Amino acid sequence: MSNPTEIVQQAYAAFGRGDIPAILAALTDDIEWQFHASPGTGFPYGGKFTGKKAVETWFTTLAQNDDIQQFEPREFLAGPNHVTVLGWERVKPLPNGSPFDSEWVHVFVLKGDKISRWIGTADTAARQAAAK
Secondary structure (H helix, E strand, C coil): CCCHHHHHHHHHHHHHHCCHHHHHHCEEEEEEEEECCCHHHCCCCCEEEECHHHHHHHHHHHHHHEEEEEEEEEEEEECCCEEEEEEEEEEEECCCCCCEEEEEEEEEEEECCEEEEEEEEECHHHHHHHCC
16 A cells, blocks of 8 residues: 555646546545635635545636646645645636746545545635736
């Protein structure tokens, strides 16, 4: 069995390849997925989502609304069944936004070798300003 950091790094590698099915395969069936941002902050994919189908829809909404130009997980802070990741990204809101930089935080909780919970947040003010 892989350790939590390796599992999370594999999920990020899949994201980098655009391989959403590989990400979904790394999740428990009852995954809890939450991005801390309301649509009023410029993040149309904010909210809480449960189950793989809802997470797949979340990734579709993300792709429809953001051109992620650079994405860098930078620090992995691991415990026995969780990993907090600090990172940075450059994103262009679609269709006509301006690129912006944002630091972000992602928290992963694992059950065995599967991700059972994900919580994410980023710079909502920067995206809101860039989307105008």
